[in-house]
Structures are given as C-alpha cells and as structure tokens.
Amino acid sequence: MTLYTRFAAHLNAALDALVAAGDLPAGLERRAVTVEPPRDSSHGDLATNAAMVLAKPAGTNPRALAEKIVAELGKIDEVSAVSVAGPGFINLTLTDATWRDELATIHAEGDRYGRSEMGKGTTVNIEYVSANPTGPMHMGHCRGAVVGDALAALLEFVGHDVIREYYVNDAGGQVDTLARSAHLRYREALGETIAIPEGLYPGEYLKPIGEKLAAEHGVAFVDAPEAEWLALFRREAVAAMLVMVRADLALLGIHHDKFASEAELQAAGKPEAAEAWLRARDLVYDGVLEAPKGEVADDWEPVELPLFRSTKFGDDQDRPIKKSNGAWTYFGADLAYHFQKAESADQLIDIWGADHAGTVKRIVAAVNALTEGKTRFDVKLVQMVRLLRAGEPVKMSKRSGNFVTLADVVEEVGKDVVRFTMLTRKADAQMDFDFAKVVEASKDNPVFYVQYAHARIASLHRRALEAGIEPTATPDLSRLDTEELALVKLAAQFPRIAESAALAREPHRIAFYLYDLAAEFHAAWNVGNERADRRYLIADDAGLTQARLYLAGAIGQIIRSGLGVMGVVAVEEMH
Template identity: 65%
Template structure:
C-alpha cells in the first residue's frame, strides 16, 4: 500500500528535482539518505524531512537555503497547511485536517490490510529460530528465541518478504549419542530393571515415556546387547520422539515451522565436503597453524596443523578450523554446510536467532556466508538473552541437566500463550528480560499485555453501549472529530511506517512498543469523559458525533488487531 510517508517522500523528491531543474541544486545528488518521518515532538508538525541536512554538504549549500526551497514547493500542495524550516535546516510539515479524516477512512476501508507493505518485494528470506537440541522438552530458555523468531518471520511477511520459517535439528554429535544412551537406560527401566542415571546423562523424567515406547516396540531385544547394535537405532527413535514433543510444545505457543532441517542429513549426503570444496575452489581453505587463543595458558594449547578457512578475509578476527584432531568435522564446518544449503535453495537474505552465549560465533558465520555467496547474501544474526523466571520477585531455578527445569508447556498452561508471546516482545531481544508469573497477569497499567488488551476490549464495548442506549447511528461524518481525536488518528497513521522500520531493522519488539503507545493514547482520550460527559465516545443525545467517535475507535481497534496479529497474539473482546 502507498502510505502518507511514501506520498510525501515522493513530494519531497519532486521538490528536489525542481530545485535541480532550476539550477539551485546540482544534478546527480545521492538522495538515498532522505527520509520523511513523524517528528518526535508532535507540536513541530505532522511530518518532517531531513532532506536539506542530507543534501547540503554534497550540494555545497547551506541546509536552510535548501530547506527553504523545498518548503516553498511543498506549501503549494493542496493538503499542506504549513511547511516551515526549523533549526539548522530541518523541515516540518503540517497537513490539513481533511488528510487525517481521509486516513481514518482508509484505515476502516483497508481493515486487516492497513499497514501491510510491499517493501520486501517478495524477496526470499530464511528465518531460522529455536533449533533447540532434541534432548529434552522445550523450556523457557528456548521460549524467547522461539517467539522473537516467529514474530520476526510474521513481521517480514507482513512487510512483503517471502519468508521460510526453519528449525535446524541438531541430531548429530555427542549430545545425541548421550541422549540415545540415556533412553536405553529408560528402555531397560521400562522392562523392569532398576537403573541409575550416571553423571553426564540426561536424568529428566521426560525420557521415561520414550523408554516405554521403545520397550513396547522392541521388547527385550536390545537388553544386554553391545552398543553397536542399538545406538544408531535408538538415536533415530529418540530424536523422532523428542521432536514430536518439541513440535507439540511449539504449537502451544502458536508456532509451526515450514522446514525442519536435519543436521545429520548433511554429512550423510556429503554436503559438508561439498561446501568445503566450494570454499576450496575459491582459494579460501588451507593447511596451517593457528595462534594460541587469547588468555590460553601455554601448557593448555598445542600448535598443530589444521584445515582452516580464511575467515579473517571476510571480517572475522581469525581464520577458523574445519576439522578436529581426530579428523572429524568441527561444529563450524557443519554450520558452513548448512548455510551453504540455504544459499543453494535461493534465499537472498538469511536471519538466524542465536542465544546470547553464542555471540563469539557471529563473525565466523557471517564470514562464511559472505565467502560462499561472493558477498551477495547478508546473514543477520540476532542475539537473544535468557529469560529470568520469577514468582512474586523470587527466582525460579531451572537446570536442563538435572531434569528439574520449568518447561515451556508449564508456563503456557499457567498464564496462556498470548501473555507469554507478548511479554517476550516487550524488550529488545539482546537485553535481559524478567518474566514474573505474578506481574504478567496483573491487571494494571504497568502490565503491557493487559494495557493493550484492555484498550481493545474497551473499543469492542462501544458498539454494544450505543445499541443499549438506543442510538440510531448515521453514516460517520469524520469532520466532527476534534483536534485531540485527530491527534490519535495521526499517531495511528504511523503504523505502516512502524511496520517498515521494524522489518528493516529486524526488530519485532518495536511492534509491542508501538501498541503500548497507541493504547496509552487511546486510554487518555477515553479518560476525557471521566471529567466531561460531553467528551465520551457514546452520547445518547448526539448520534452524529457518536458515530464519528465510534468510527475513530474502530480504526484504532483495527490497528491493535493488526499489530497483535504480527505478534501472534489474539485480541480479547472483554476482560475477566
């Protein structure tokens, strides 16, 4: 959709072209940095552009001189009330009330489509998230990355990208061997044997039903048998059963991925060697010796020849090993192959959600993708901090290795999917987040979930109130809305630009921030009626004004629903 911001960006571009045509500006100026945004302070106007500030230096002109020329051109537009130069050369634009009345009509007409963008132009994007090891059920350590990744995928889809949601199953390596051995113990236990779980195995009771399932399937066929006869089979069965449970846990959060990609499949079909052959053909692999890692004691490190990738040529701090001392692939080599597979599937942008403890892994993966794609495909890695679980301010302990962690299912069943999803998006993903079971269900202004949902419930109640008052509503005359009501329309109209900015920055938490501000503005307008009955939304003695105000409320309600939809949260129609 074409937004006000697109339309006025075009008007500014036309004004600049006019100044070039008249000789007041030189031809060939780079205008990519020119923006049209809502000013931070609404008293400055409705729109603002940095055009003069961006163009001044390359044009060899004073910013105010350029701004004055653009302002004159914009002032000739029929919908512009004023275009004023401020400070060193910022340009503030104030639009006539009819623009905002028409924008509200557009919100009501477009409905669920209002705010959708074609910015992405259908570019294929792979968003990979969760990717938890299939060694246990989902816990709250996984939850935030799952929600942020899913909301980001929805946001990018809403902004016009063609999004594939992907889960990387870590079904290769030592942790899956440990899982199989742990399951074999539970299998023997299910057949009546008393077992002890050794240190380093997975002790959680969640493996009991897995062992029972295998006991039912195989009987005592693998009791007392050497590991070589059952390890591979038990790995396959255990991973399949754990992934089934993980899918169920994700479904509780409303998350379903398009692709579940097996790590084990990479080496099985020679994909790791294939990816490294591609790097070798580019001259980016060699045999060499790395320097000792910083802080490593001399007696803890032994220099030895290794197969290395020239990661330092692509922005990494050092080159990276692709093989272990026993000749097997490093974890990094597998990840190189996995990302090369994404490139061969035609994705032009890649996004990964990483736990914050993987921050040191970012540069090497970005280097690998740059090398494999000849610098054509960007890899954006979003770091996600852990969630601190609290209950009335007291920490809730969790430990996956001990089996005493709090599962995602436990949390969703206690407070609900929508609360969990909303809270996970109330801060930047790379900042610490506290999740307090008491506070997230609190009905107060301090709880952003409640505050936004309460705004939607209030809006939903208005039509019923009008009907109960016996008001026959005429067609809405939006010219009856006052300045404060139109100020709410102006803020609501920033929704399309918020979507594009959030998608461009890959920051879905901006949607939650926007909805919180929109709800606050709506509640403030609602509260006018507490002191002055004439300013309430429903006026039994004034059907025309009631109709206009209900139209305003419906527009705000629609945008709240659109924003919650991007977040994967269901709007409520009444509070309990």
C-alpha cells in the same frame, strides 16, 4: 501508498522543481533524505532533513535551501503550515481534512492497512529455536522462539516470502547421550531399578520412550553391546523428542515450515561440497593453528587442519572446519548448513542465544564467502529470561530435569501473555518474567494495557448498539476535531513502523508502538470521564457517536493487525 510515502513523493517533486528552476544541482543523492514524525509533536505532523542533507553537496547554506523547499511544500493542498526550525529542519502541519482522509483509508483497507510490498520477490529463511533434540522446550528456548516467529510474521506482513526453519542438531555427542539415557529408561521399563549417572539426562520425559522401546524390542538390548543398539535408540529418541518439540511450540502457536537434519546434511555430503567450493576459491587451506594464548597444556601439539580464511572477512583468526580426527567441527557443519539454506533464500536470519555471541563473526564471514556477498545475513542474539514469582526466582521442575518447561508456563499464564511479554524488550536486553506481574491488570503491564484498549473498543460498539446507535461506513467525520484526530496521526505511523521494524529485524518495535497507541486511546477515553462532551458514546447525539465509533474502530483495527504480527489474539472482553 502510505501517508509517509506520499509526502516523500511530494518532497521529491518539490526538489525536482528546485532543480528545474536552477536552485538545486541535478543528480544529488537523495537516499539519506527522510520524511518522518518530528520528535516533538508540537513542532508539527511531519519533518524532513532534506535541506540538512542536500545543502553541502549543493554548495549552499542549509537554512537558505530549506526556505526554498518550504516555498514549494507550501503549495500542497494537504499542508496547512510549513516552517524552518533550527539550522534547516523543515516541519509540516497537515490539514484536518488530510487526517480525516487517512482515517477513511484505514477503514477502507482494513486488515491490509500497514501491509506493503517492500519485500516482494525476496525470500527470507529465518532459523529459530533449533534447540538440541534432547528434551521438552524450556523457558530458555521461549524468548528466541517468540522473537523468531514474530519476526517471520513481520517479514511476511511487509511482502517477503518466508521459510521458517528449525535446525535439528542430531549428529553430535548430545544425541548419543540422549540414546544412552533412553536405554536406561528402557531397562527401567523392563523392571530394572536404575540410577542415572552424572552426564546423562535425568528427566522423566524419557520414560515413555523407554516404555515404547521395551514394548517393541523386549529384552533384546538389555545386555547387548552399545554398538548394537545406539543408532536405533538415537533415531527413536530423536524422533520422539521432535514430536515433543513440535507439540510444545504449538502451544505458542509456532509451526516451522522445515526441520533440517544435521545428520542428513552430513550424510548427503554437504560439508564436503562446501569445502570443495571454498578450496576452489582459495578460501580453505591446510594450515596449523596458533598455540592457545596463555599457559599451553602439556599435551598440546601443532596439527595441520583445513582452515577457513575467516580473517579475510573480518574475523580475528582463521577457523578449522575439521578436527584432528577428521570429524567436522561444529563450525564446519554449520558453514555447510548455511550454504544449503542460501540455495533457496535471498536473505538469511539466525536467532541465537546470547551465549553464541562468540561465534557470530566467523559464521557471518562464512556466509559472506559462500554467497560471494550477495546474501544479506543477520544474526539476532537473544538474552535469557529470568523467571520470578513475586520477585523471587522460580524453582526448577523435577519432572523435566533442571529447568522450567515452556508448557508449564503457557498453561499457567496463557499463550498470548507469554508471546506479548517476550516482545516487550529488545531481544538482546535482559528480561525478567514475573508470573505475578505479567497477569496484573494495570497500566504497567503492556499485555493487559493493549488488550484492554481493544476490549474497550469492542465494548463501546456493543454499548452503542444497545443505545440504538448503529455504526455507519460513512459518518460525518467533520464532527471530529483536531484534538480527536491526534489518534489518527499515531495510527498512520503503523505502516512505517512495520517497515522499519522489518528492516531492522526488530519485532519488539511493534509491541512498543501498540503500547503507545493504546496509551493515547486510553488517555482520550479518560478525558470523557471528566468531560461529558468528550465521551465516545453520547446517546442523544448519534452523528457524533458514529464519528467517534469510526475513529475507535480504526484504532481497534491497527491493534488487531499489530497483535496479529505478534501472534497474539485481540480479545473482545477482559475477564
């Protein structure tokens, strides 16, 4: 039980006491009642909106109810002061002993502190990256990859079972284009001078595939009709691309549990099964789409198609699941894919690029229909990243085609810098990634600032040992005063931050929190540069130093845990 859940229990007990005394009606809905830090720390340590939420249904005045709640909360030993603010908000100040106990709890729980069982018994399938298997990962894929992977780790941190999934779009026209591009490289490997026409993939990453095919098949397919080699080259090229994709993602520490094939999905008849399921419930019917808005093309004609009733679920029009030639639309195949995912998960999350925003409403409608509203489904949109070098746009890579590879960026600045930076803004906000700024040693660089706080704590412990002061598991925490315990108050928010970030599907909240925690630690450290009595290491006062080492160690533990969720290593030294 965290400090916040413990005080939520205290508050419930206080409300129960008021019900028993006849001061509050029984059976009032309390789900909107919160216990959280006040917006202004000068108001206290905790705040609750209980009186504001319950007064109206209780038929009373918020401030009058607040006074009664305050009287009950004031009986709690851990509370040193409690007051009513404004129209009925309640602020609590806790005793220093409470914060010292919480500091001991952080140490006792170690890397378990902040973890919870909120998601116990719930399996979440999170699909992320899912780039077309037509080339190496580029920086357009990077942000979604990091956001998805960090969100998966965050969900595990709060108790969920998580399936990390990559959807391989290997059934569309893009993989035929890939196969034709590989065929050109195959001919090149056999000595032919080639020119890559518009519409095919020009990247040199296809050369090894062409060389492999040439070694295995010789000249057999040089002049052969496309029908004889297309399927083979498609299969070989996709397999090679997936090896490349896995290797690129591994550079970021990303490993998926499952790679689901669109081609296999269709071969297994999953779209037909989904259509039959929906037709049986009158959610797919045969109808004619409305003519396109605006000027209609001369060759447009109404065609009867199987349509999903997405308007029943909030979409602005019903959507075709098949094309006029009988092939599945992208939506039809995607609908079947989500039907398959829902068979093995209680909740689904998709991490998509912002360019897919227009299709969110229809796929949300489809999942709602296919799961009969029982499966929580979230689509998180991720904006593109603009690459800069000292403020100037980065030139593209010739080897890989018209993009900058993920591998090149990781090689230059490192995995941890890339991962942390991708989480320093909300996923749907625009982001600039400036190669100079992300490695800058300054407070303005969150990656450096958080890593430096952890390295500083590690250095403190080393220097204490050099001074002959051994850390102890049972320091005299009464040596820590109220000013120093302010760090514990922020550290104690980690469990609720983790749970709220998981509920909102927003892993960037962990990065924001770590920056705030690091800033508070650095500020406390810097006070010691001006006042000798506030230094963490005081060679002639082992007891005080041990207490402050204990405090710093707890902050280091929270930073390690938070960085672990983000997939970032907590460094011991800065170079």
